[in-house]
Amino acid sequence: xxxxxxxxxxxxxxxxxxxxxxxxxxxxSIVHRCMSIWPLVALKYQCACRFxxxxxSHRLLWILAHMSxxxxxxxxxxxxxxxxPFRDDGSLAPDVVTLQAEHLAAQGVKAVFITGTxxxxxxxxxxxxxxxxRAWASAAPKHGIRVxxxxxxxxxxxxxxxxxxxxxxxxxxxxxxxxxxFKPASLEMLxxxxxxxxxxxxxxxxxxxQIPALTNVRFPMADFLQLGRNRIPTLRGxxxxxxxxxxxxxxxx
Numbered sequence: 028x029x030x031x032x033x034x035x036x037x038x039x040x041x042x043x044x045x046x047x048x049x050x051x052x053x054x055x056s057i058v059h060r061c062m063s064i065w066p067l068v069a070l071k072y073q074c075a076c077r078f079x080x081x082x083x084s085h086r087l088l089w090i091l092a093h094m095s096x097x098x099x100x101x102x103x104x105x106x107x108x109x110x111x112p113f114r115d116d117g118s119l120a121p122d123v124v125t126l127q128a129e130h131l132a133a134q135g136v137k138a139v140f141i142t143g144t145x146x147x148x149x150x151x152x153x154x155x156x157x158x159x160x161r162a163w164a165s166a167a168p169k170h171g172i173r174v175x176x177x178x179x180x181x182x183x184x185x186x187x188x189x190x191x192x193x194x195x196x197x198x199x200x201x202x203x204x205x206x207x208x209f210k211p212a213s214l215e216m217l218x219x220x221x222x223x224x225x226x227x228x229x230x231x232x233x234x235x236x237q238i239p240a241l242t243n244v245r246f247p248m249a250d251f252l253q254l255g256r257n258r259i260p261t262l263r264g265x266x267x268x269x270x271x272x273x274x275x276x277x278x279x280x
Contacts, residue, residue, distance in 0.1 A: 106139065138175065141160070160198075174198045176202070178201050190203075202235070202266055203233075204241075205236075235262070235265050239269055248269075248277070
């Protein structure tokens with residue numbers, strides 16, 4: 028039980044400078060400066076952002092710390108985080124999603140995490156996010172791609188609306204980061220928030236999106252998993268975007 032997620036880093040010339048591998052139970056290797064290369068390497072790419080100041084590579088770790096959940100298949104593959112396509116005037120370009128799905132499938136990618144950080148969810152309205160959901164719901168099945176929908180938002184009601192939409196569209200899972208303006212004051216409040224979101228999509232696995240560099244919400248994730256086991260029936264694990272490998276290791280203990 029576990030996953031095999033690989034993260035790589037590249038310099039400005041496109042040369043790989045290092046990568047991290049995990050089998051879902053432990054960090055298998057962290058290699059720098061191409062001392063060795065394993066067969067499976069995840070190539071990150073620059074995101075096309077609505078605001079030029081946001082454009083940067085996503086360099087942090089993406090590791091799903093899996094827990095058991097009946098009738099759900101774990102992710103033993105790279106989960107790509109595609110950018111949300113926009114036109115020059117700032118409006119959505121949902122027709123591009125078909126091209127994204129075709130490209131990712133051609134590269135062997137079997138799962139995507141949509142409207143997350145690279146997908147610029149914080150710059151999008153609920154209506155825009157639903158429009159992108161529907162574009163992926165149409166394109167992904169044609170290419171055998173599983174879809175995890177990020178539904179996190181500062182308004183809990185918006186998150187629940189998005190989670191319900193993701194379930195109605197037949198997505199594979201939902202994920203949510205912590206509210207970052209009025210932040211949860213305790214771990215118990217964070218778990219309660221996630222429980223409410225997960226309950227809006229009761230048939231889908233739920234992954235908490237840990238990204239403290241952007242939310243500034245910092246609680247021990249091992250404690251979150253322990254408390255969440257009893258409070259969130261569909262909790263499957265964590266999208267662990269955090270350089271704290273000690274904390275990650277504790278999640279797997």
